[in-house]
Amino acid sequence: MGGCSSVHIGIFGFEPILHHGSEDLKKRYLPRVPTGELQISFAVTEPDAGIDTTNISTFARKVDGGWLVSGKKVWISNAHQAERMLLLARTTPKEECAKRTDGLTVFFAPMDREKVTIRSIPKMGRNSVDSNELFIDDLFVADEDVVGEVGKGFKVILTGLNAERVVAANAMLGIGEAALRRGTRYANERVVFGRPIGQNQGLAFQLAEAKIRLEAADAVLQKATWLVDQQQPCGAEANYAKWLCAEAGFYAADVALQVHGGMGYSKEYHVERYFREARLMRIAPISQEMVLNYVAEHVLGLPRSY
Numbered sequence: 101m102g103g104c105s106s107v108h109i110g111i112f113g114f115e116p117i118l119h120h121g122s123e124d125l126k127k128r129y130l131p132r133v134p135t136g137e138l139q140i141s142f143a144v145t146e147p148d149a150g151i152d153t154t155n156i157s158t159f160a161r162k163v164d165g166g167w168l169v170s171g172k173k174v175w176i177s178n179a180h181q182a183e184r185m186l187l188l189a190r191t192t193p194k195e196e197c198a199k200r201t202d203g204l205t206v207f208f209a210p211m212d213r214e215k216v217t218i219r220s221i222p223k224m225g226r227n228s229v230d231s232n233e234l235f236i237d238d239l240f241v242a243d244e245d246v247v248g249e250v251g252k253g254f255k256v257i258l259t260g261l262n263a264e265r266v267v268a269a270n271a272m273l274g275i276g277e278a279a280l281r282r283g284t285r286y287a288n289e290r291v292v293f294g295r296p297i298g299q300n301q302g303l304a305f306q307l308a309e310a311k312i313r314l315e316a317a318d319a320v321l322q323k324a325t326w327l328v329d330q331q332q333p334c335g336a337e338a339n340y341a342k343w344l345c346a347e348a349g350f351y352a353a354d355v356a357l358q359v360h361g362g363m364g365y366s367k368e369y370h371v372e373r374y375f376r377e378a379r380l381m382r383i384a385p386i387s388q389e390m391v392l393n394y395v396a397e398h399v400l401g402l403p404r405s406y
């Protein structure tokens with residue numbers, strides 16, 4: 101997951117530019133993506149809005165030749181390395197918009213250290229990539245660095261989220277599989293009551309169930325990944341895959357910790373590390389609750405609850 105986390109943004113992060121950016125924007129930035137030279141952040145989440153994205157208050161006001169952006173962001177990955185960020189800001193106050201998704205704009209903004217203060221957040225896992233608070237104070241972004249249409253940024257920022265869910269789901273499965281491998285090995289090796297602990301169905305069944313959950317999640321993930329690759333609409337499938345992989349990965353890490361008994365807490369066996377990493381995936385990149393909200397509303401046709 102450490103490896104995945106550090107390259108994921110280079111996979112899904114540029115989708116808004118690919119699908120909505122001007123030819124000029126693509127020419128200026130995209131050639132430096134495959135080489136890994138151009139590092140970016142995805143700056144959407146805000147402390148006072150949380151998962152209620154349309155409630156963000158970072159504001160961009162029009163000036164000659166561009167925009168001046170001010171506001172606060174939180175949990176922004178990779179900011180210390182980033183040269184640019186895909187930044188979502190309000191360009192029209194919410195009260196003046198017909199719909200709450202209107203009046204938002206995406207900027208491919210410079211991570212100008214004179215105008216953006218970056219503060220790292222100490223956290224439980226995923227420490228291969230930094231997570232940060234950003235304090236943005238009159239950051240200038242040129243007109244030519246607007247991605248897509250001004251005021252239509254909500255649609256722009258959603259592009260690439262299916263790819264994000266799918267790549268994150270792969271990392272979740274990977275953790276689950278690694279945890280299961282370790283759990284199974286330990287269950288074969290550790291002898292208590294004169295026999296390997298894995299000979300007890302109480303433990304063997306948990307490990308077997310973890311395997312079944314991972315396989316089932318993988319099947320759904322393969323389908324979602326194929327649809328993303330074919331550039332077909334797959335909001336539902338990408339969300340199913342994210343939810344299932346997060347649950348399966350976490351279940352496997354939890355079982356592995358249980359099988360290891362007290363040793364699961366020791367650094368030597370790495371299981372506590374898998375557990376910490378797997379837990380995050382039920383919260384980010386999107387919480388399990390928001391996946392369920394999506395399915396309830398968009399797949400089942402239930403009234404919107406949030």
Ligand SMILES: Cc1cc2nc3c(=O)[nH]c(=O)nc-3n(C[C@H](O)[C@H](O)[C@H](O)COP(=O)(O)OP(=O)(O)OC[C@H]3O[C@@H](n4cnc5c(N)ncnc54)[C@H](O)[C@@H]3O)c2cc1C
Nearest residue numbers: 142143144145150151175176177231384385387389390406
């Ligand atoms: C390690 C890490 C890296 C991240 N990287 C980035 C990044 O690079 N860029 C970025 O923009 N963001 C990033 N995020 C932010 C992440 O997407 C959000 O933390 C996440 O979406 C939850 O937002 P929040 O923490 O403000 O939770 P809140 O909005 O405060 O919600 C708290 C809890 O309540 C639940 N909840 C709230 N309202 C409802 C409702 N109506 N129905 C059901 N449940 C509800 C949520 O699901 C959540 O579990 C990252 C987060 C983490 C932890």
